[in-house]
Amino acid sequence: MVDEREAASILCYSVRALQNWRHRGGGPRFVKVSSRSVRYRRTDLAAWVEERLVSHTSQPT
Structure with missing residues (x-):
């Protein structure tokens, strides 16, 4: 796991x-280790x- 930096x-x-993103949603999943500590796998x-990978600009996201 890695820290937010x-x-x-x-x-x-x-x-x-x-x-x-953590506050509003839409970012990568994360692990809330404590009230002040967040990690990402x-x-x-x-x-x-990978979820955002597209092959051309007119492809819906």
Whole structure:
């Protein structure tokens, strides 16, 4: 498992983007270790990326 800083680096997004997704939904699945500690499984990050894979711009997401 990786912390949010490493997860953001893997996804090429900001830590703030991950925080917003956790709050609003729509981001990769995460593990809430404690009230102030969040971790991401690498498999969940990869699955989240795969779900967004498209072959052309007119393909619905």
